[in-house]
Every structure is written in structure tokens, then in C-alpha cells.
Amino acid sequence: MPVATLARSVLLEARRGGLPWLAAASLAVGLGAAAFLSQVALTDGAALQLAVLAALLRACAVFLIAAQVTAATLREIQDKGLELMLSLPLSRTTHYLGRLAGFAACGVALAALFSAALLPWAAPLPAILWGVSLALEAALVAAAALFFAMTLPSLVSAIAATLGLYLLARAMPAIQAIAATPLPEENWAGRLARGAVDAIAFLLPRVDAATRTEWLVYDAPAAGAYAAAIAGLVLYGVLLVAAGLFDFHRRNV
Amino acid sequence: MTRAAPVWISGFVVAMLAAQLAWHGAAGPARLAADTLPPAPSASVLRLASFGEAPAASRLSMLYLQAFDLRTLDYARLTAWLRALLELDPRGQYPLFTAARVYAEVPDAARSRLMLEFVHEQFLFDPNRRWPWLAHAALLAKHRLHDLPLARRYAAAIDRHTTAADVPLWARQMEIFILEDMNELQAARIMLGGLLASGKITDPAEAAFLKQRLEALETRR
Numbered sequence: 001m002p003v004a005t006l007a008r009s010v011l012l013e014a015r016r017g018g019l020p021w022l023a024a025a026s027l028a029v030g031l032g033a034a035a036f037l038s039q040v041a042l043t044d045g046a047a048l049q050l051a052v053l054a055a056l057l058r059a060c061a062v063f064l065i066a067a068q069v070t071a072a073t074l075r076e077i078q079d080k081g082l083e084l085m086l087s088l089p090l091s092r093t094t095h096y097l098g099r100l101a102g103f104a105a106c107g108v109a110l111a112a113l114f115s116a117a118l119l120p121w122a123a124p125l126p127a128i129l130w131g132v133s134l135a136l137e138a139a140l141v142a143a144a145a146l147f148f149a150m151t152l153p154s155l156v157s158a159i160a161a162t163l164g165l166y167l168l169a170r171a172m173p174a175i176q177a178i179a180a181t182p183l184p185e186e187n188w189a190g191r192l193a194r195g196a197v198d199a200i201a202f203l204l205p206r207v208d209a210a211t212r213t214e215w216l217v218y219d220a221p222a223a224g225a226y227a228a229a230i231a232g233l234v235l236y237g238v239l240l241v242a243a244g245l246f247d248f249h250r251r252n253v
Numbered sequence: 254m255t256r257a258a259p260v261w262i263s264g265f266v267v268a269m270l271a272a273q274l275a276w277h278g279a280a281g282p283a284r285l286a287a288d289t290l291p292p293a294p295s296a297s298v299l300r301l302a303s304f305g306e307a308p309a310a311s312r313l314s315m316l317y318l319q320a321f322d323l324r325t326l327d328y329a330r331l332t333a334w335l336r337a338l339l340e341l342d343p344r345g346q347y348p349l350f351t352a353a354r355v356y357a358e359v360p361d362a363a364r365s366r367l368m369l370e371f372v373h374e375q376f377l378f379d380p381n382r383r384w385p386w387l388a389h390a391a392l393l394a395k396h397r398l399h400d401l402p403l404a405r406r407y408a409a410a411i412d413r414h415t416t417a418a419d420v421p422l423w424a425r426q427m428e429i430f431i432l433e434d435m436n437e438l439q440a441a442r443i444m445l446g447g448l449l450a451s452g453k454i455t456d457p458a459e460a461a462f463l464k465q466r467l468e469a470l471e472t473r474r
Contacts, residue, residue, distance in 0.1 A: 040316055043350045043459035048316075051309040058306075167304060174301035181297070208305045217308045218344050 002090050003098040010072070010102020019068055023110055026060035027117055047217050050121040054213045057114040058134060062166055064110060065138045069103045069145035070158040077149075083253055096248050100146055100241065107138025122216040129220055133211040136233040140205060141166060143240035151247055169204040176201055205236035290321050293333035296340035303341075311342035315351065323356070328364045331356060332371045339375055344382070349375060350459065353386040354466070357393055366403075369394060373407060380414035387411055388424055388444060395431055404431045423447050441467055 034053040038045040076082050085095060115131025122130070141162065148161040179197045209229040215221050221229070294302075303310030318334055335348040349372060357368035369390045376387040387407050395404035408427035415425065423443065445463055454460050 037313070037316060038458075040319070041312070041347075041458060042319070042355065042462055043456050044312065044345070044347045045456055045458045047308070047345075048312040048347075051306075051312055055306040055309040170304040171301055173305065174297055178297045178301065213306055213308045214344075 002094050003101055006095065006098025007102035007105055010099055011105055013072055014068055014102075014106045017068070017072070019064065019106060022064055023060075023113055026057065026064065027113070030056040030060065031117070046121055050118065051213050051217050053121070054118060054130070054216050057117065058137075058211055058213075061107070061110045061114055061134055061138050062141050063163070065103065065107050065141050066145045066159055066162040066166070068106060069142050070149040070155055070162065072103075073099070073146060073149035074155050074158065086253055092249050093245060096146075096245055097241070100143060100244075103142035103146060104139035107142050108135040111135035111138055118216060123220070126215045126220040129226060130211055130215050133226075133229060133233070136230060136237070137207060137211050140207070140233050140237040140240065143237050143244065147240050147244040147247065150244060150251070165204070166207065168200075169207045172197075172201045172204055173208045206232040288322075289325070290318070290327055290330045290334070292330055293337045296337045299337055299341045307342045308345065311338045311345045312347055314338050314341075315347045319351070323359065326356075328356070328367045332367060335371060336375070339378075343379065346382075346386075349383055349386040353389045353393075354462070357390065358397070362398055365393065365398060369398075369403070369407070373410065376410065377414065380411070381417035381420065384411050384415050384420055384424055388427055391427055391431055392441065392444060396436075401431070421447055 030053045033056065034049040037052055038049040041048045076085075086092070090098075111131050111134035115127050115134060118127045118130070144165055145158065145162040148158040152158045152161060176197055179194045206229065209225070210233050212221070212229075299310055299314065300307060314334070315338060318331070335352055338348045339345065352368050352375075353372050357365050357372065359365055372383075372386050372390045376383045388411060391404045391407035391411070394400050394407060405428055408431045411420075411427050412425050424447070445467060454463065
């Protein structure tokens, strides 16, 4: 099981690199901020605490995974560790998928920890659904970060590209809503801009529909909407894996 | 084994830390960037700025609004902010709670009316969830503004627009309640008791806030 062995080595590296401590620090900051804010709220204190904590933890999970994947991958490339690994009798596909499985497992561990932290305020079922969605979202971010770390030359550019893609995808529905409100006298440039925004939206994952704080604060999602959100994440994750494999096989190492 | 840093560098670090503490102390406590409430952004802009985290953004924005001095607050801007926050997170109750319980309970009748009208306007978008705030608005219209027609209009709106089974009978019959010759304290007792009994108030901070208001009414009489 070379994929499992590679995934295990990635997990070990993440543990030794201090990822558990960073996760614990994120949790401490999130709990502290939520507790402080709920003290100044006139009403809705529990919902405020839950909403702020969930939003913070989601952002932390995405950032930690993106940073971990890009830093570990670029370090391995720069230390010539990647060349050494490729000299082993393993296919490039196995190598790529093994590393990605390890990073995705880091995302699953973070999502499990963060969704468990919400249980004092959220009902168990929404918290579990939120956690599963966050795990898949983190796996998608790991796939994007691995793709950019393999294709871009520096740590900063790889992290910027990963987080840029993620934030653009999160903001896209709001951008589309703004673009869909035409001026009284709309010209061709306005129509072109709206068309361009819609075209870009087609190329982005629907992360806005996944891991929604509303599921925790109000009601658990409807089965159809939840399945659609999860399917969207899986589909885009597989697309990123395919693109990453395509690029990795073409790489001259 | 770590090496010891030169003494002058250690001294420099301590001196710069002292300078930072002195600078911060001399600057005084931090203040809001603006003393007056800035114009409200649209809900779309707030949604964009929050990257889709509407429930958190709406509640954090409410805490931001709370920081402004009530006496100098521009109510037209405040209403626009509350409207945008409700559009951002339509199921959130915080904007209507503060509109009815804080911003409408000011001595200035004109500002109070503005806020009561806002509560009525927003009630119409989701009557089954927002009726408690309009019920309170009806009481304020009767006992603070002494405007019986306005109070009856709000009470009638609750009866006409609410359809959910969990809306209590006393709320549906608010119009009779308004017409009865009872004082503000009695009415507030009935309404608060009814809200607590219906399980609508679950937040301890909100319950404490309402209890405090009731005690203030009792002291005033």
C-alpha cells in the first residue's frame, strides 16, 4: 500500500511540523474571541458565539491546510526530496495521490477537531454535517494547494494563488449579485462585465454552498441541498487532482 | 546551545518596549474611527465583505452599531444599517431586538416613531418570526407615544398577518389588549410573562435585559 505509506509520512511530517499546536492555538483564539463577543451582546449570545467561532475555525482550517501543503511540498522540491522519491519504483500517480491523501487526512483531522469544538453550542446533527463538509472543503483546498505548489516556483505565490482561488469562490455569489443589478442605462461594457463574472463563476468551486454557518445557527440543511454542496466539492476536488496529475506527469524531474 | 545576544541589543529591545508602552499610554484609550455613524453599506457589499459568512457578519455588525452613542445617533442611517443587516441575515433577531427594545425606547418621539415604523415594515416580510417585536412596538406606541391609532394598527397587523400555530392567542388578540384600560407596567408584565412562557426568550442575556427593563418600569411608578 504505497499510497497509505506516503500518506502516513505526510501526516507524520505535519505532526512534527507543529500543525496540532497551530490547530490548538486556532481553537483557543476562536473560543476566546467568541466568549468575549458574547459578553457584550444584548441578545442572541449563544448564536453569536457559534457563528463567530464557526466562521473563524473554517477560515483557520483553510489557511492552515493551504500553508501546510504548500510549505511541505515546496520544501521537498527545493531539498531535492521529490527527485529522491521519484527514483523509487513508484508511479507518479501513486506518489501524487499518496501525498494528497496525507494532506486530505490532515484536513479531516482539523475538521473533526473543529466541529467537536462547536458541540457545546450546536445540535449534534448540524455539527456533524458541518464537520463533514469542512473536511471535504479542506481536502479541496489541499488539492488546490498541491497543484499550485507543484506548478508555481515560490511559497508566497503558491499560498496567494490557493487562497485567492478560495476567497474568489467564496465571494463569487455576492459579486454576481452586485453585477446582476444593472444601472438604469446599461451599456455594452456593463453587459460584458456581467458576462465575464458569470463565466469566471463557472470555473470556480461552489464553496459558498458548503460548510454554511446557517446550518449550525438555524436549521440543518435539506438533504438535497447538502448533497448538492458535497457533490460540488467532490467534483471540483477531482478536477484539481486530474489537473495536478496532468501537470506532474509532464514535469521534467 | 543558544548564544547570548550582545548586551547593547538586549538593552535596545528593553528600551524600545518601554518606548512602545509609553507611546501607547500617551495616546489614551482607543476610540471608534468615526464619532458619527457612517452611511450604511448595501447588503450585497456586506455579503461580499463577509465572504458569505452572513450570520457572523450580521451579529458582529450589530456589536459595531451598539458602540455608537445613542443620544447622537443619526436614525436615518441607523435604520438603513438595520435594514441591510436584516437583508444580510433575514433569520437573525438581533437587529429587530435592538430596534424595538433599545432604539425605539428613547425619549425623542420622532426618533422612536421612525424605529417603530421600521419594525412594522420588517415585520411584514416575516410575520410569523417577527411578531414579538411588533407586539412590543404596539405597547410603546400606546404607553410612550400615547398614540392609540398607531398601537391599534400594529396590533391589527399581528392578527392579520401571522399564520403560524405557535403564535399565542394573546398576541393575536393584541388589539383588545391595547384597548383595555391597563397601565404600561401591567401590559409589559403580561407580554413578558407570555413571551417567557412561550419559550421565545431563551437567551439569558436577553431575559436579564428584559427583567431589568421591567424593574425600571416598576421603580418609575
